[in-house]
Amino acid sequence: MKLVVLGAGGRLGAALIREFRPKHEVVGFNHAQLDLSNLESVREELSATTFDVLVNAAAFTNVDACETERDRAFRINAEAPGVLAEICNEKDAKLIHFSTDYVFDGQKRAPYTEDDQANPISAYGESKLAGERNVLAAGDEHLVVRVSWVFGPDRPSFVDAMIKRAQQDEKIDAISDKFSTPTYTHDIANMLPQFFDRGVAGGVLHFANAGECTWQEYAQWALDCCRDAGISLKARTVGTLKLSDMTNWVARRPVYSVLSSAKYAQLTGTPPRTWRQAVADYITRSYSKK
Ligand SMILES: NC(=O)c1ccc[n+]([C@@H]2O[C@H](COP(=O)([O-])OP(=O)(O)OC[C@H]3O[C@@H](n4cnc5c(N)ncnc54)[C@H](OP(=O)(O)O)[C@@H]3O)[C@@H](O)[C@H]2O)c1
Secondary structure, X not given: OEEEEEOOOOHHHHHHHHHHOOOOEEEEEOOOXXXXXXXXXXXXXXXXXXXXXXXXXXXXXXXXXXXXXXXXXXXXXXXXXXXXXXXXXHHOOEEEEEEEHHHOOOOOOOOEOOOOOOOOOOHHHHHXXXXXXXXXXXXXXXXXXXXXXXXXXXXXOHHHHHHHHHHHOOOEEEEOOOEEOOEEHHHHHHHHHHHOOOOOOOEEEEOOOEOOEEHHHHHHHHHHHHHHOOOOXXXXXXEEEOHHHOOOOOOOOOOEOOEOXXXXXXXXXXXXXXXXXXXXXXXXHHOOOO
């Protein structure tokens, strides 16, 4: 399989390239090498490249900045994925495009399935939903993978910020009234190859580690894992913050955006491991050696 991965400098894209390289021929493009807001150069560059699968892990992911830069958000997150799908059609290649739990409004209190109505409440979510629709309008053999709370070693995320704060301060806190599921880039890299074949599972697919939690529970578990791994921290417990305390946020965010991976489990026969197992594994791999 010859793969092209966009977003090579990002948390997910970098992980996918690192994990796919031993088994596949992989070409990665980072932001500087391929700017998704310049559709002409995207067409030119990718038309000259041969591949069977194009993985798009590039996106304008700053949720607050998307509110103030709507045009840019729609160009990168909506228009560009549609063009990528058209390029794939010309090459008989499959597009695997990443999307987000933020396409939902968060009103539900049970995991969102692929059949649930998307109803974004932010410009980021709107632009990502428009991107999904553009991809699938170009061809229903393409795959849109919605993920949530992505973490991994290639770019710091919430969990790394909390561990760093716990190393520096005795008192730390995190939001305790917003729910989703942390998802490890390593697990995404393991699940994805099952879908490389153009004939396998097009449409929308949810993938997250199993279970659900608040940011406070997520951070507390990370600290507990660090303690078990002998990593010295100043803070032992994570205090609670409320969503209403986040007065500096520009964009609205869904309160509940847990993704159901039931369809994935049914398609593959293998449910994802729990988020607690995934976070524990990450801390062992990435922090224990430091
Ligand atoms: N992180 C999460 O918690 C999360 C949750 C749900 C869904 N997702 C989705 O998962 C995917 C991967 O996200 P991630 O966590 O890896 O985010 P990330 O670390 O922010 O990576 C996104 C990458 O896209 C690049 N990029 C931004 N604008 C671009 C442009 N115009 N042209 C080309 N590249 C551009 C960024 O480069 P620069 O840094 O140089 O701008 C960055 O390397 C995205 O589709 C995102 O929507 C992520």
